[in-house]
Amino acid sequence: MATIKEVAQRAGVSIRTVSRVLNDNPYVADATRECVLRVIQELDFRPSAAARYMRTGQSQLIGFLTDELAQNAFSYDLIIGAQQTAWERQKLLFLLNTGNDPHVERRAINMMRDHQVEGIIYATMYHREIIRSQFPEDIPVVLVNCFADDRSLPSIVPDEIGGGRLATETLLNQGHRRVGFVNVAAQEPAPLGRMAGYRQALANYGIPFDAALVRFIEEPFEGLATSTYDCVLSLLEMDDPPTAIFCFNDMMALGAYDAVRKSNLRIPEDVAIIGYDNVEILAAQIHPPLTTIELPNFEMGRLAVRMLLGEAGSIQDGRPGQHMIECPLIVRGSV
Amino acid sequence: MATIKEVAQRAGVSIRTVSRVLNDNPYVADATRECVLRVIQELDFRPSAAARYMRTGQSQLIGFLTDELAQNAFSYDLIIGAQQTAWERQKLLFLLNTGNDPHVERRAINMMRDHQVEGIIYATMYHREIIRSQFPEDIPVVLVNCFADDRSLPSIVPDEIGGGRLATETLLNQGHRRVGFVNVAAQEPAPLGRMAGYRQALANYGIPFDAALVRFIEEPFEGLATSTYDCVLSLLEMDDPPTAIFCFNDMMALGAYDAVRKSNLRIPEDVAIIGYDNVEILAAQIHPPLTTIELPNFEMGRLAVRMLLGEAGSIQDGRPGQHMIECPLIVRGSV
DNA sequence: CTGAAAGCGCTAACAA
DNA sequence: TTGTTAGCGCTTTCAG
Numbered sequence: 174m175a176t177i178k179e180v181a182q183r184a185g186v187s188i189r190t191v192s193r194v195l196n197d198n199p200y201v202a203d204a205t206r207e208c209v210l211r212v213i214q215e216l217d218f219r220p221s222a223a224a225r226y227m228r229t230g231q232s233q234l235i236g237f238l239t240d241e242l243a244q245n246a247f248s249y250d251l252i253i254g255a256q257q258t259a260w261e262r263q264k265l266l267f268l269l270n271t272g273n274d275p276h277v278e279r280r281a282i283n284m285m286r287d288h289q290v291e292g293i294i295y296a297t298m299y300h301r302e303i304i305r306s307q308f309p310e311d312i313p314v315v316l317v318n319c320f321a322d323d324r325s326l327p328s329i330v331p332d333e334i335g336g337g338r339l340a341t342e343t344l345l346n347q348g349h350r351r352v353g354f355v356n357v358a359a360q361e362p363a364p365l366g367r368m369a370g371y372r373q374a375l376a377n378y379g380i381p382f383d384a385a386l387v388r389f390i391e392e393p394f395e396g397l398a399t400s401t402y403d404c405v406l407s408l409l410e411m412d413d414p415p416t417a418i419f420c421f422n423d424m425m426a427l428g429a430y431d432a433v434r435k436s437n438l439r440i441p442e443d444v445a446i447i448g449y450d451n452v453e454i455l456a457a458q459i460h461p462p463l464t465t466i467e468l469p470n471f472e473m474g475r476l477a478v479r480m481l482l483g484e485a486g487s488i489q490d491g492r493p494g495q496h497m498i499e500c501p502l503i504v505r506g507s508v
Numbered sequence: 509m510a511t512i513k514e515v516a517q518r519a520g521v522s523i524r525t526v527s528r529v530l531n532d533n534p535y536v537a538d539a540t541r542e543c544v545l546r547v548i549q550e551l552d553f554r555p556s557a558a559a560r561y562m563r564t565g566q567s568q569l570i571g572f573l574t575d576e577l578a579q580n581a582f583s584y585d586l587i588i589g590a591q592q593t594a595w596e597r598q599k600l601l602f603l604l605n606t607g608n609d610p611h612v613e614r615r616a617i618n619m620m621r622d623h624q625v626e627g628i629i630y631a632t633m634y635h636r637e638i639i640r641s642q643f644p645e646d647i648p649v650v651l652v653n654c655f656a657d658d659r660s661l662p663s664i665v666p667d668e669i670g671g672g673r674l675a676t677e678t679l680l681n682q683g684h685r686r687v688g689f690v691n692v693a694a695q696e697p698a699p700l701g702r703m704a705g706y707r708q709a710l711a712n713y714g715i716p717f718d719a720a721l722v723r724f725i726e727e728p729f730e731g732l733a734t735s736t737y738d739c740v741l742s743l744l745e746m747d748d749p750p751t752a753i754f755c756f757n758d759m760m761a762l763g764a765y766d767a768v769r770k771s772n773l774r775i776p777e778d779v780a781i782i783g784y785d786n787v788e789i790l791a792a793q794i795h796p797p798l799t800t801i802e803l804p805n806f807e808m809g810r811l812a813v814r815m816l817l818g819e820a821g822s823i824q825d826g827r828p829g830q831h832m833i834e835c836p837l838i839v840r841g842s843v
Numbered sequence: 844c845t846g847a848a849a850g851c852g853c854t855a856a857c858a859a
Numbered sequence: 860t861t862g863t864t865a866g867c868g869c870t871t872t873c874a875g
Contacts, residue, residue, distance in 0.1 A: 174621075174646065176852060187862045192854060200860055217644075222622040223558040223567070224852035227867040232558070234623075237603075249584075256605055260612075265619060268572075268603040270591055277595075284600060286509070287557040288569075309552075311509065398793040424793050431795050434769070455789065458733040458759050460766050511868060522846045527870060535844055559868035562851040 175216040184212040195220055226289065233264050235481060236285035236293040240273045251296055251317065254474025262482060278307060286312060292481040300330055300362040315477045315487065320495060327480055327493040329473050333363050336466045336500035337370020340447045343502055344417040345378045349445060351386065353408045353415035355401055355425055358389035364421060371419065386415055401428030409436045417445040423452045426463055445508040461506035469498050510551040519547040530555055561624065568599050570816060571620035571628040575608045586631055586652065589809025597817060613642060621647060627816040635665055635697040650812045650822065655830060662815055662828040664808050668698050671801045671835035672705020675782045678837055679752040680713045684780060686721065688743045688750035690736055690760055693724035699756060706754060721750055736763030744771045752780035758787045761798055780843040796841035804833050
């Protein structure tokens with residue numbers, strides 16, 4: 174690879190002039206600039222980012238750390254959103270999946286520091302709280318899908334309550350009055366929030382909460398669809414069965430579909446189903462296509478980069494911004 | 509961030525000595541080493557990768573370029589496999605998705621060169637041929653899921669023929685003699701190869717090829733599951749219907765499931781179904797769980813990094829290695 | 844075993 | 860408008 178020196182020699186100018194051309198400095202004669210540019214082309218010269226960084230302190234690098242995000246299919250859009258936004262700003266993204274191993278995590282953060290990333294985005298697979306102290310003080314961090322115990326780091330999370338409410342109200346809007354909810358039994362923001370949203374929606378419509386309509390899948394969560402199948406079957410066998418079911422996520426909706434079909438009922442005529450997450454590969458392909466609430470992953474990834482670069486509210490009212498992103502309704506054919 | 513100079517001063521030694529400690533050079537007195545190490549700890553010092561690169565020429569960086577891989581759910585494991593393998597070798601991975609835009613691609617490659625990546629992995633969404641000239645000569649490249657027109661770049665692709673054969677023989681092994689195949693109508697390695705494998709398997713079992721059992725889904729490929737549904741329905745309405753169906757991919761198997769159920773038949777008792785890709789979120793969740801052929805993405809990602817770093821056959825018989833990876837059978841409950 | 848000094852490729856004061 | 864020079868933080872001869 175050619176160096177700036179070779180370019181300078183070949184163009185018959187000084188290194189500084191080449192540097193000027195490289196950085197669009199106006200104080201270069203047009204003729205000189207053209208000549209230099211030509212030589213740069215000929216030599217296929219590209220300035221070294223490392224050397225440039227040494228002087229400017231701008232590495233143009235962003236670290237994207239995940240706990241186990243990338244093991245599952247939900248979050249492509251998060252990565253894509255972040256990557257694309259970084260790209261638009263001429264930054265490169267380091268991807269690193271820690272597998273939730275604290276040791277790996279610590280080393281990963283160090284490795285990113287070694288490469289002087291301008292900041293780190295830390296995204297978790299599930300919406301949860303994390304410990305602030307695992308992150309260094311001297312480097313910007315933006316949290317995605319999680320938040321710091323002491324709220325001392327800017328964070329972006331989905332609005333679970335709003336999403337739960339939207340899902341339920343979508344069903345209520347269609348005239349359903351007996352709305353089942355198949356939730357997961359975990360003390361985490363997602364199940365807790367969606368549950369709260371479910372209750373709010375009921376309250377908004379003046380419908381009393383009926384605990385018999387709410388079911389919880391217990392851990393472990395493998396075979397989620399199958400557990401949901403059983404759950405929904407029992408729901409439909411009630412004396413006063415629900416005519417609509419809100420499933421905690423799309424995978425579970427798959428089980429609900431099977432249960433409804435098993436009961437010789439039709440979707441959405443006899444039972445309406447709504448999911449959560451908008452996993453396209455599932456939701457758009459099953460029959461009828463699943464109406465669901467979208468986890469706005471792309472937007473979250475995008476916002477994370479913007480916040481990291483100081484473009485958007487990484488600080489709000491003098492404190493690290495805690496952003497809640499709305500989860501929109503995706504209408505397909507199951508409601 | 510502390511510099512090596514500050515460490516040296518504080519430890520009362522020269523920069524050179526700190527550098528020795530950093531690089532595990534044996535010619536340091538134990539006492540000196542300990543002292544330096546302690547100061548490094550105190551200052552939370554980390555050597556700058558950029559500065560280090562300037563001297564050593566080792567950037568420890570690998571570029572991972574995708575066309576539109578990351579838009580779909582198939583390929584997490586590819587990224588994870590590559591990332592994890594890079595991590596084990598203390599390397600960092602740049603992720604960059606080009607959206608198949610040649611202009612973006614060119615700029616992306618340049619950007620990676622600016623950061624002096626040690627090599628580039630280029631992975632495509634679909635198994636296909638690519639043009640060699642889009643890549644620079646002076647930087648190692650490994651192709652994944654694609655191959656260069658002139659075979660001048662090392663490449664890793666799945667063995668489509670073997671996979672198609674394995675899928676079909678799995679069905680044949682169970683005693684099925686009328687095996688349907690729902691393929692996609694595209695002149696690409698995947699549909700072509702799996703078709704060839706299907707025919708080979710038939711031949712191996714001495715069963716004549718019956719064109720009526722093979723159907724092709726035409727582009728566009730949105731609503732793949734739905735098109736497959738229609739296809740399989742017509743297959744099952746034949747006078748001499750198939751008792752087993754090989755679907756080009758798992759999403760299509762989803763449509764096949766619906767068609768079988770619609771025909772009041774059972775899986776696998778009346779009709780066996782086998783898919784391809786092993787998209788866990790689908791295959792493991794539907795009922796019955798789908799037996800399928802796995803695209804060994806993790807292994808391909810892993811091998812790509814190893815080849816890039818010269819650990820595995822990037823050169824075979826003096827030519828760039830063209831590797832074909834076997835696609836294993838994943839037995840679940842649909843056959 | 845340890846240190847002084849050169850230099851990697853670039854940018855930025857400062858001079859010319 | 861252009862060139863000279865110092866220096867970013869590190870590794871590496873080469874002396875001591």
